[in-house]
Amino acid sequence: MVVGDIIELASRYRDEGADELVFYDITASPHGRTVDRSWITRIAKILDIPFCVAGGIKSVAEAEQVLGEGAEKISINSPALSDPDLINRLSSRFGAQCVVVGIDSQTVDNDFRVYQFTGDPTRTRDSARRTVDWVREVQERGAGEIVLNCMASDGVRTGYDLAQLKAVRQICKVPLIASGGAGAPEHFRDVFMDAQVDGALAASVFHSGNIAIPDLKRYLIEQHIPIRP
Amino acid sequence: MLPSVRLAIIDSGGANIASLRYAIERLGVSSELTTDKTVIRNATHVILPGVGAAADCMGRLERANLVDTILNLQQPFLGICVGMQLLFESSEEGDVDCLGLLPGRVRRFPNRDGLPVPHMGWNNLEIQHPSPLLKNFTEQDYVYYVHSYCAPVSDVTLATTYYGEHFSAIVQHENIFGAQCHPERSAKSGALLLQNFLSIL
Numbered sequence: 112m113v114v115g116d117i118i119e120l121a122s123r124y125r126d127e128g129a130d131e132l133v134f135y136d137i138t139a140s141p142h143g144r145t146v147d148r149s150w151i152t153r154i155a156k157i158l159d160i161p162f163c164v165a166g167g168i169k170s171v172a173e174a175e176q177v178l179g180e181g182a183e184k185i186s187i188n189s190p191a192l193s194d195p196d197l198i199n200r201l202s203s204r205f206g207a208q209c210v211v212v213g214i215d216s217q218t219v220d221n222d223f224r225v226y227q228f229t230g231d232p233t234r235t236r237d238s239a240r241r242t243v244d245w246v247r248e249v250q251e252r253g254a255g256e257i258v259l260n261c262m263a264s265d266g267v268r269t270g271y272d273l274a275q276l277k278a279v280r281q282i283c284k285v286p287l288i289a290s291g292g293a294g295a296p297e298h299f300r301d302v303f304m305d306a307q308v309d310g311a312l313a314a315s316v317f318h319s320g321n322i323a324i325p326d327l328k329r330y331l332i333e334q335h336i337p338i339r340p
Numbered sequence: 341m342l343p344s345v346r347l348a349i350i351d352s353g354g355a356n357i358a359s360l361r362y363a364i365e366r367l368g369v370s371s372e373l374t375t376d377k378t379v380i381r382n383a384t385h386v387i388l389p390g391v392g393a394a395a396d397c398m399g400r401l402e403r404a405n406l407v408d409t410i411l412n413l414q415q416p417f418l419g420i421c422v423g424m425q426l427l428f429e430s431s432e433e434g435d436v437d438c439l440g441l442l443p444g445r446v447r448r449f450p451n452r453d454g455l456p457v458p459h460m461g462w463n464n465l466e467i468q469h470p471s472p473l474l475k476n477f478t479e480q481d482y483v484y485y486v487h488s489y490c491a492p493v494s495d496v497t498l499a500t501t502y503y504g505e506h507f508s509a510i511v512q513h514e515n516i517f518g519a520q521c522h523p524e525r526s527a528k529s530g531a532l533l534l535q536n537f538l539s540i541l
Contacts, residue, residue, distance in 0.1 A: 125527075130462055130484075156362045161484055161525045181358040183486070183525060206392045208458050208486040255458050255486075284451060286460045309456060339462035339482035 121154055121162075124317070127324040130339055132162040133186065133258075133312065148176055155181025163211055171200050178205060186258065188213035192227045192238045192245075195252060202253025207285070212254040216242040216275065217262040223275055226262060246279050257283055258312060260290040266315065268294025276306035288312050296322060296330045303336045345538050347371040348383035350410070352390050352423065353400045360389050360420070363524035367535055375404040385538055386413055390422030394446065394489070395434025397422050410439060416515050416540040424511065424518030425489060433489050441516050444492045452504040458488040462526075465499040465509050473510060473517055474498055475536050481529040483509070483521035490520065 117134070124132055134154070151164060164177045165186035174185045185205075191198055191212055201210045215229040223242035228234040238245075246257060259279055261272035271292040280287055286309040289302045293313035302311050316322045331338050347364060349357065351373050364371045371387075372379055380386055388410070390397045401407055410417075419427045426438045431446040438446070449457045462482040467474055477499075490507035493500055499510040501520070510533075511518040517537060523530035 152358070155359055156365070159363065159366070159525065159527050159530060161486075161522070179358060181362060183359065183522075207488070208460065209391075256460060284454075284456055285458065286456045309461060340480065 117150055118153060118157065120318075121158055124324065125158055125160055128328055128339070129160065129317075129324055131160060131310070132158065133165060134162065135165045135186075148180060151177060151180035151182055165211070165213060169194070169197070171204050174201055174205065174209075178209060184209050184211050184256070186211035186213050188215065188229075189227050191249065192225065192240070195248065198249055198252035198254055202255070207253050207255030210254055211256040211258060212249040213258045213260060213290075214242065214245060214249075215260045215262050218272075218275065223278065229260075229262065242275075242279065243282055246283055250283070250285055254285060256286045256288065258288040258290050261292060264292030265290070267292060268316065270294065270298040271302040271306065271311070273301060273305050276302065276308060280307050286310065293322075296327050299327060299331060300334045300336060303331070304334075344384065345369050346382070346384045347538065348380045348386050349373045350380060350386065350388045350401075350406065350423075351375050352388060352397050353392075357389055357391075359522075360387070360524040363530065363534060367531065367538065369538060375406060377406065377409045380406070380409055380413075384415055385540075386410075386415060386417045387537075388417070388419045388423035388426065390420065390424075390426060392422065393433055394422055394425055394431040394438065395436040397426055398436050398438060401426070407439065411441065414515060416517065416537060418537050419516075419518040420524075421487060421520060421522060424520055425491060427511070427516060427518050428491055431489060442491075442494075442496050442511060442513055442518070444494055446489050446491050448489050449504065455504045458486055459490075459503045460486045463501045463503065465501060466506075467499045469498050471498045471510075471512050472540050473512060473533065473536050475539075476532060477529070481532070483519075483523070483526040483529050483533070485521050487520060491518075 161183040163184040163186050164182045168185050169190040215226045216223050225238040225240040225245045227238040261275050264272045271289045288310040289308040290312040299311050349371050425446040427441045428444050428446050429440045430437050464482050496511045496513045497508045500506040501509040523533040
């Protein structure tokens, strides 16, 4: 997406009442490159809600640049798996509240497993970690928020993976954001009520216009989910 | 809109002070990010932002030799997030003595009822006392929080927020104001809070 389109989309979501925006460059880590940062300042100037930048941040210096341009938070995924101590370094430098760890996970043989380099199907691989172990570890290392992307649900629009999110909620003492599977307003209700997550992330249903954020918020308030109107 | 405002933002060293400056710009006000005592003393309004640990922030103010300057400010002075926490006597975070402009000790959220810490997200304000800072605010106004520590409710509390317990969301004593939320990331409610602060004479 070119920068002008990002600004336009960000403005639209701001005006529609999105509570937070995440900017992903999911292809960043696999190709050994980082996101072009010039757009972050332009986003920061027009957004009056929190936003997080994800993709290819592999060092304290890169994180400092992203935060300095006006992002609230940085999200790391594959680089944390390759270099878990990066979480400690980022957390002690910027505080846990800035450090989001994204986890791509799916069910394998009745267990949940973490996957790495999921932005590139040819490089995606099992990281040899159990998801519950990694969730515990990243918290100990100083993650302030976890985004759990349930890969099997991602893009399918049949609902969030409630079983997996509930299992992770049990051991997750920091804010937990559900990702992957949103296709209908009921899916958002279910993930808040059944899995007790702190936030629900979705992309395609909003981009396509299938769900309008104001309608979704009205629905969730009717369902007695406590959210910002 | 606010033509006579000369705003000094104390450079407390946080990595993301930019977002506060942009929020001020959106109000049509320019600001100076500074550790210069003269600029701070001569400002009509002063904001102390804060990101990171209380002890680190206090350390930076001490090394910049700014504590006396801050203690003697007569103009409207607003602490935001950790900047608000520093206004109190002490903080449990790093067990550090703070500025002592407001009574009480800042404590960590107890993880009560399994509530996640940090407290992160949007909550409304429960207004306890009217103030120019809360002009035109209603309890339908939601603000954005990211914090693990909070200030107790006391005589200086103007508004509270509930997260497992009530904590001081907005405080004031004379010219000293504090906001635990991030007004720069609190949409229209945050802009109203900053606008109200800059309108205080």
